Amino acid sequence: MDKSFDPKSIEQAQYERWEAANIFAPPETGEASYCILLPPPNVTGTLHMGHAFQHTLMDTLIRYRRMHGDRTLWQGGTDHAGIATQMVVERQLAAQEKTRHDLGREEFVRAVWDWKNESGGTITRQMRRLGDSVDWSRERFTMDDGLSEAVLEVFVRLFDEGLIYRGKRLVNWDPVLHTALSDLEVLSEEENGHLWHFRYPLADGSGHLTVATTRPETMLGDTAVAVHPGDERYRDLIGKTIRLPLVGREIPIIADDYVESEFGSGCVKITPGHDFNDYAMGQRHDLPVINILTIDACLNDSVPEAYRGLDRYEARKRVVADLDHLGLLEKTEDHKLMVPRGDRSGTVVEPYLTDQWYVKAGPLAEPAIKAVEDGRIRFVPENWSKTYFEWMRNIEDWCISRQIWWGHRIPAWYDGDGNVYVGRSEDEVREKHGLGAEVALEQDEDVLDTWFSSALWPFSTLGWPEQTQELKDFYPTSVLVTGFDIIFFWVARMIMMGEHFMGDVPFREVYVTGLIRDSEGQKMSKSKGNVIDPIDLIDGISADDLVAKRTQGLMQPQMAKKIEKTTRKAFPDGFPAFGTDALRFTLAALATTGRDIKFDLGRIEGYRNFCNKLWNASRFVLMNVEGQDCSPAADTAEHRTLADRWILDRLAATAATATQQLDAYRFDLAAQTLYEFTWHDYCDWYLELTKPVLNDEATPEAVKRATRHTLVSVLEALLRLLHPVIPFITEAIWTSVKPHAGIGDDIEFLVQRPWPAQDGFPRDATATAELDWVKDFITGLRRIRAEMDIAPGKPLPVLVKNWSEADQQRYARHRGLLEFLAKPESVTWLDATDEAPESAMALVDEMQLLIPLAGLIDKDAELARLDKEIGKLDKNLEQSEQRLSNASFVDRAPAEVVQKERDRVAEMQATREQLAAQRERIRAM
Structure with missing residues (x-):
């Protein structure tokens, strides 16, 4: 072995040995089958701290069960990440001043495959750096032939069973990417905005109602004004109508419990075509749904001519100005609001009414709920089952279509009359429905939501729809390790699909992890400049390179300066090379059940x-x-x-x-x-x-x-x-x-050795009790040396009081060890009546070890040293206590920072008490 441990010299070479030997593949025989599914990372992705955390836990379990002799499979693979991957390739085309439409669908999809084959393996290479013992011989991709066949089969079967349908409903719409988004692909953060208060005149001319809105342009699509049924101010107006300003359309005043009487004026404008809550209210009250936007978020022909074609924000300015000109703008207030943005494009997402494909979730949810209720699936920690039940019992139909080209194209065809036919291929559709060559068919342009294919992951990766040996051996899988944030989007859907197509749950247990946060408890984000790349921790990185990496690609100079300042303050020396093992041990040690982790x-x-x-x-x-x-x-x-x-x-x-x-x-x-x-x-x-x-x-x-x-x-x-x-x-x-x-x-390899609990090492409680006594004797003398600042090699005269015959016998038996490690100059056993000089004392059970201090230390020098230490502590304590007495600091600083300061004060106070007691003992000499 080398004199010093150098992770770089062993890690990559060691992993290559493992992979070349194919030791991560399950053996043909074993004690039991044990399988973990890797949550498939995006093919465009790179390893982040959340991956490093969860992969460490999964790999720990896999290696642990492998050493138990189980037939162990860690099934890995990557997700095609429809929107993210398409954006990567579209950016490359944009650099060549081309668009995907210049290439056409077939050529564009081929270009995406080329990118995937050349550049899509970054994250799997990084997984190897982390030590992931995935069976790479079974690596899957959600767009490979086998998984694509499974997706096709599931879609057709669900459609034939009446569980997939096409309908016009409200979705999250990205006006840059021109596609619907799932809730997980929408990031909402608080931003500064305004709240405009407008007067809506009553149609009979008897007055007006004041409504408040953060999106004035949507008022052109209003179809009602709502008040709370118990609001005395408006009870007599319910059933009357408003004449919608700028439009002239009469709309009703309705009553609904959803309205909060205390917010604003207690009157709410209802725009079912552009707000999810309004859409639900519109369904309850049978209101018209008017779409006023184009796919680019410009105003369409459903609005007055003066606003048609305007961008939504330009239309907002025009609407506000026109209402102000008419004397209908009552006031404008600054207002903080949650703004939804697409996680890929960064643009503000709009609720948008459009035709999409949906899965009827209710019938699929019932057996999935029962699977957790009857204990066939167990959540760890158990409290996450409550979150699961809450969502599943209020589940809504699942929008599964996306308006992009990269993904599983929906297997539906349309004839000239708009009739829709679903099948595994166009030939199957024609044969099934008796459509001759004279009937022109066009396949649906949309692709399936990425979550659709990943919902099939537990059985599609094992070979379904074929009844493979892997399905028999490893389905249901053993445990799923995942974050709480995708219980709805992925975990629940895997359970629904597994129950429906396999007749059994996809996994027996779900271990739910917390989030990795920074040392102050803040969520890691690029905008905060506190994201840590696990590879940087493994390999090390200089402060300059870390700044360059964090600010790369930032368009805003102010943001780049902010992140540089934050980075240099937090990590002035960058990171040394800690190595993979130190990172993994840290993450494992921090993995308290289900709680967020401060790294x-x-x-x-x-x-x-x-x-x-x-x-x-x-x-x-x-x-x-x-x-x-x-x-x-x-x-x-x-x-x-x-x-x-x-x-x-x-x-x-x-x-x-x-x-x-x-x-x-x-x-x-x-x-x-x-x-x-x-x-x-x-x-x-x-x-x-x-x-x-x-x-x-x-x-x-x-x-x-x-x-x-x-x-x-x-x-x-x-x-x-x-x-x-x-x-x-x-x-x-x-x-x-x-x-x-x-x-x-x-x-050949350590992982082929059995787990040590099976070795039968001899237990010996007597030996442990005996050696604990020896350790306490040695530790007691060492503690006195440390407290009194006595040199480690200086022999000490030891006086022993309150001893028993058993203590003397133990000392005699282990005298060689005690003299070698504790270095007593002499040991004197005092009788109960013997007086001992002023001494430092340590206890070994009831026995007292006394070290006379006279002649061992310089009393004045030691008192001066202690006074200096106490003075330094008093100064630091005063500063910290002043901070904690400052109401501004306590109220405004993050709770984690305040608690850290309180813990620091408590620690300093305890240390001061120890030093003061030591000073009194020495002063009494």
Whole structure:
């Protein structure tokens, strides 16, 4: 092994070894089948922290179950990402001053395939960097032949069953991309706007009603004004009519419980053609639905001639000006509102009335609800089932069509009379409906929503509609790891489709993760300049390169300056190369069940140190066993030292605890358990306890051999325990350890070794109790040294009070260890009546360890040092307490920042109390 741990020198080469050996493919036989579906990332995408988090957890589970001997499949692949991918290629064409229409549909789709084949593999290459043990031989793509056949089959069957239909309804419309969007593709953020108050005259001339709106141009499509039925101000007006300004159309005054009497004037304009809530109200009251917009969000011929052809924002200005001229503009107020924007184009999305294809969701939702109610699917944490039920029990029909060219083209054809025919091909349609060659048919131009094909992912990736062996072996899959934000869009739809087409649930458990946030608890976003690329953490990046990366492509100079300032302040030195294992261990350690995660660079730095500690400890072991006999023998057990017996007991307990925690998806607790055993039990204690055994020439060879065997066997088991979380470093170390651990050449890789909980390591509660006493004795003396600033090598006279006969016997049995590690100058056992001088004290159970301070420290120098430390603390405490007493800071700063400051104050106060107590003890000398 190299002297120092260098992730770059081992990670990529190690992954290539794994992949070349095809060890991620499920074996032909096994204890049980275990399968995880990779949520397919967009083919246009790159790895972000959310991916890194979820992939770490999935890979941990996969490697863990693989080591249990299961037939384990991590089914991977990518999503064709209709809108995102089409935009990439259209931008390339725009650079050549071309559009997709210049190429035509067939040539454009071919160009997209060319791009996918040449440039669409970035994220899968990055997944390999993360250590994902996906079975790449089974990699799927939502537009490959097999999945395309599954999509076609599902669409036709659902249509024939009356569960797919075409209808005119309101959708999220992107006026730049000219397509409907799903709710997940619409990002709503608060922006500054205005609230305009207009007077709508009563038709009988008896007065007016005042309505308020944030979108004045839509008033040209109003078909009613609504008030709350219990609002006394307007009760007598219900049923009367308004004469719509600028248009002249008479529209009714209606009553509906949806209206909030307290908001604005209590009167609401109703535009069913351009607002989802208004559309629902229009359905309840049988109101006309008027579309006033074109696909470009310009005003169409349904509005007065003066406004036709105007862009929606130009029309807004004109409408406001005209109403003001007529004396109907009552007032204008500044107003913050949620503005919906397309996540790809960035343009403001409009509710738009258009013909689309829909899935009837109600009949599909009923069995999907029951599957969770009866426990065939379990959510972890369980509270997410409530979110699932709430949405499923109020489900609306699913718009599945998109007005783009890249995707699964809808298998529907139209004749000249507008009749629609659905089939697997045009030939099937003609044969099924008796349509001769003289009947011209045109296929629907739309493609299916990307979520439609991904809803089939659990069974289409395993070969459906063919009844493959993979379907028999791995469906239903074992667990789905996903974020809460796509429970509706993906999880629920997979359950509906799985129940309908497979007659069974697609997975047994759904582990729902939280979001990765920055160290202050803020959501990561490019506009905030707090996004972290996991590859940057793995490989390292300079501050200059990090700034250049974050500001690349930003059109607004002010935004670029803001992000540069934020970046240089937060990361003045960029990121060092932490390596994949440190990142993975950090993410696992932070994975508290279902909660959002605050990612702190301090944590990953700590776990990089953990990897270094493991590497150095392994080098120590190898140096002590190289060329030595460390094989197990019949007499090994009887020659084990107390430390050997103790570490084996701790290993057995650790393996059992980690197993329970991983089975319960408590990755954080498992990581903590493994960290504590590795750092403290094995490295800090056991390795130190072996030194007097191995270095003392008087130690019998049989005892040395037993210790060497324990050193190697425990290290090898520890590497297995850690491997699911940190696969690279453990594989690299294990390769060097293997020859000394008696492992045959038939086992080439660490992941082929069994999970250690199955090894039957001997338990020994007596040894653990005995060694805990030894550790407490050593730790007590070390703590006194640290508190009193006494040099580690300086021998200390130890006085012992309140001891028992068992304490004396233990000291006698382990005197060699205690003298080697604690370095007492002498040990004096005092009787109960003996007076002890002023001393520092440590407890070992009830026994007192006393260190006389006279002559050990310079009293005046130590008091001066403590006074200086306390003074520094007092100054920092005063500053922090002033911040917390500032109401402006407490009220305006993020809650996480305020809490962090409070925690800091509490920590400083505790430290000050300790230093003050220490000062009083020394002063009393």
